[in-house]
């Protein structure tokens with residue numbers, strides 16, 4: 236009996252597991268737990284008979300005095316633990332690196348022209364993996380020095396071939412950071428650990444069944460291939476799982492109900508669904524919407540990565556609609572054109588909500604053709620995929636009312652002296668914020684309620700919607716405080732005229748000189764109001780359904796952090812959007828998620 240092998244774990248495999256677990260703990264969801272458990276179980280089941288065979292054939296051995304004692308099918312307990320901890324570590328690294336990824340973005344439909352290169356990639360992969368299996372079989376048949384390598388190839392090859400055949404498109408499409416990196420980092424690390432263990436004699440590879448080739452001094456080629464192959468299998472398994480989840484979540488028509496933890500049968504069903512069945516319009520809309528979110532809002536793009544399932548997709552669709560509507564109005568070439576867009580958007584909502592039978596816009600030909608005829612191509616999918624079957628129409632019409640206030644800043648004569656300033660007093664400011672952002676808070680909550688499994692009473696929902704609206708106001712006040720100078724450039728002053736008058740100023744003074752110490756005081760007042768609203772509503776977040784609580788907190792906190800940055804004494808507001816550095820955002824999210 237000895238503790239040498241146990242020491243390897245204590246020193247080299249358990250510490251990274253602890254570090255990764257602590258780092259990822261707040262982000263760890265039920266589906267993550269399911270995924271890791273699934274993978275660990277498969278790893279143990281698949282490796283045990285193979286490993287037992289190798290030990291019995293004395294391909295590798297454990298010198299007496301290095302293991303504690305208990306064995307299962309001749310495999311020491313420490314070795315069994317290795318299957319678990321290696322899978323766990325690689326899986327956790329994969330989860331950390333994949334957190335920002337929206338997996339449906341990497342599903343490829345059967346687009347003409349796409350298929351041929353992908354078939355070639357699939358066939359090449361299959362050919363190479365099949366060749367590995369054949370070479371492995373040949374090495375085993377010959378016996379002698381190639382036996383160990385042969386056994387590795389024949390064991391790992393079929394699993395890899397199976398997973399590759401199911402998920403090759405997804406594997407190729409995903410960024411290297413969530414495929415190659417989680418394979419290479421643990422592999423290199425385990426190569427070093429293995430070198431140390433072999434040198435210390437913790438385990439030994441018998442000489443008759445190995446090639447005697449070294450990757451570097453002390454690292455046998457077979458060991459290097461073994462760790463590479465096992466990490467490839469873990470990552471291939473996780474990618475296949477995410478591929479299946481992406482199919483399940485992206486296509487509600489194919490899979491109307493998706494349990495939080497789908498069974499292996501359902502996962503396989505998703506993986507074997509041919510791309511010919513994919514709803515290409517929906518797939519394309521998801522890609523466009525998430526690109527829009529990524530390019531337009533760092534805060535919400537970042538926050539979206541902690542939402543899961545269909546809620547994440549619907550929030551992105553909601554963002555996309557709000558952004559498109561806001562941009563159509565804001566970027567119109569004249570006030571008349573902007574008002575025309577509001578009329579068109581109103582008509583679009585009228586049509587979308589007039590049918591009581593089906594509220595899915597994609598299933599309403601009249602709404603779809605109205606969109607096609609009246610809106611620019613780049614905006615159409617955002618309008619078609621707005622989840623109107625879940626959202627009530629009231630807040631959407633209110634949002635358009637809010638955009639009208641923005642247009643009231645315009646005047647027929649564009650000279651600064653004759654501009655109109657619709658925010659006369661605090662009430663106007665509150666009403667405006669309520670319309671453009673309070674409504675967004677309410678709409679977000681409607682999506683949360685729809686997708687959540689935990690039931691809430693009507694009065695609980697009403698209370699939450701009220702607080703969600705107030706939180707939206709808080710965020711909008713931060714937005715206004717940040718953008719005083721940017722808004723002034725386009726002739727808008729959201730600081731109430733009554734506040735300005737109290738300082739002997741008029742809105743025109745802000746247009747002419749938006750960066751004065753007085754403006755700083757207005758910024759402070761706006762932020763003070765923002766934080767009062769935020770503090771009033773913040774506790775309501777803990778009454779949200781448990782699966783949405785932490786992500787909503789992240790969305791709110793990462794935006795309010797802009798306000799905290801602005802409040803710092805001496806902070807100079809730069810033009811542009813990124814006011815919160817990435818690391819700070821990450822810390823905010825980590826803290827918000829840790830509150831549960």
Ligand SMILES: CC(C)=CCC/C(C)=C/CC/C(C)=C/CC/C(C)=C/[C@@H]1[C@@H](COP(=O)(O)OP(=O)(O)O)[C@]1(C)CC/C=C(\C)CC/C=C(\C)CCC=C(C)C
Nearest residue numbers: 532539554557558672675676702703706707710711714775
């Ligand atoms: C995670 C995720 C994808 C969330 C999507 C949230 C969403 C749908 C936002 C819509 C944004 C939008 C374009 C609205 C049009 C009107 C407007 C401009 C509102 C301002 C948003 C700023 O967005 P922008 O793209 O300009 O962002 P940048 O500053 O450029 O980064 C607003 C400030 C309003 C945002 C308001 C909310 C998201 C509502 C917040 C409230 C909740 C989430 C509910 C909280 C719940 C309780 C119980 C308190």
